Amino acid sequence: MQREIRRSAAATAVLACITLASARGRAEPACGAPEHPWVQVLAAPEGSPSFESLLRAELASRRIDLCSEQGSHAAQAVATVEIARREGAAAIVVQVRDAVTAKRVERDVDLDSIPRDGQPLTLALAADELLRASWAELALSTAPRPSTPVPRAVTETVDAALKPAQRAPRGAFGALGVMEHYSGGQTLYGADLQGSLWITRRLSAGARLGLRSALSASAPDGDVRATAFVAGLEAALTATPPAWRWGLDALLRFDLERLSYLAVPNAGASAPGGAATAFLAGAGARLSWTVAGPIRLMAEVLAEVPVRPVEATDSGGGVVGVEGVGVEAALGARAVF
Numbered sequence: 001m002q003r004e005i006r007r008s009a010a011a012t013a014v015l016a017c018i019t020l021a022s023a024r025g026r027a028e029p030a031c032g033a034p035e036h037p038w039v040q041v042l043a044a045p046e047g048s049p050s051f052e053s054l055l056r057a058e059l060a061s062r063r064i065d066l067c068s069e070q071g072s073h074a075a076q077a078v079a080t081v082e083i084a085r086r087e088g089a090a091a092i093v094v095q096v097r098d099a100v101t102a103k104r105v106e107r108d109v110d111l112d113s114i115p116r117d118g119q120p121l122t123l124a125l126a127a128d129e130l131l132r133a134s135w136a137e138l139a140l141s142t143a144p145r146p147s148t149p150v151p152r153a154v155t156e157t158v159d160a161a162l163k164p165a166q167r168a169p170r171g172a173f174g175a176l177g178v179m180e181h182y183s184g185g186q187t188l189y190g191a192d193l194q195g196s197l198w199i200t201r202r203l204s205a206g207a208r209l210g211l212r213s214a215l216s217a218s219a220p221d222g223d224v225r226a227t228a229f230v231a232g233l234e235a236a237l238t239a240t241p242p243a244w245r246w247g248l249d250a251l252l253r254f255d256l257e258r259l260s261y262l263a264v265p266n267a268g269a270s271a272p273g274g275a276a277t278a279f280l281a282g283a284g285a286r287l288s289w290t291v292a293g294p295i296r297l298m299a300e301v302l303a304e305v306p307v308r309p310v311e312a313t314d315s316g317g318g319v320v321g322v323e324g325v326g327v328e329a330a331l332g333a334r335a336v337f
Helices: 009-024 051-060 116-139 152-162
Strands: 038-043 065-067 079-085 092-098 103-109 171-182 187-198 203-214 217-219 222-238 246-265 274-292 295-308 310-314 317-322 326-336
Touching: 038 051, 051 065, 051 116, 079 116, 092 116, 103 116, 116 152, 171 203, 171 295, 171 317, 187 222, 187 326, 217 310, 217 317, 222 310, 222 317, 246 295, 246 310, 274 310, 274 326
Parallel strands: 038 065, 038 079
Antiparallel strands: 079 092, 092 103, 171 187, 171 326, 187 203, 203 222, 217 222, 222 246, 246 274, 274 295, 295 326, 310 317
């Protein structure tokens, strides 16, 4: 297995600083913990930062030790790493002998374009990639039976390497049942269709369309019934990591609600109907739960203020209206794509 590894001097220097800082922040391993598998270094190149320190820091993040000799380990090394210069060529050979899969893999690394202080990091990365590539064979159903028991840290390394990167969602579409109530006395029930597009991994913009109906409200001269059509825009900021199964979003929403009132007068009275448009501003939260694949259940609660209220009147007095302070609650589901 051969491949040239080339990295820019700037990128290598930055990564070297980060990795070396991580390595210095850890105590040197005792190389004797029986619960940790270990990798043995047979030969390492000279240079600073140290090849061994850099590779040790990378392996330690997966609970694997790096040692130059067996020490007090009861078990044999799961792999050995050797660095050598290929005779008659400028390339450095990174060789891994994998005791778990009983094979040897190697790679030629051309260091001509790598600054001298970045070469140990390049070789450490190459060695770590070879180890993970060799162990990846364990995930194949047709692979030969491992020659030695597979340590848990090695299995977890393979699982992490083969796990597909989670794709950021691009949009969502769903339906919800909605209830609105305002201190002006109006209570509306209905359903919405919602759609959203993600601007970043945590910020999305959306729109909704909905229909509403209200129970009859009693007036001095009869009853008042109402229906409404809603169109709105929203912004949602996800407070939880996108990879979590459940999510919490902060919502900011602006709606136009077109209300149509139908008057049902008592005997001897007359009352015309009417229509008006309310402008609403609201803020609240959405809780979601992934139930299967892209399907998520949702619950929303928002406080709303009618910036432009609407009121139905009878004999000059108010009967019911979208005014004062309101609360909106919704339950539903959506598909994320």
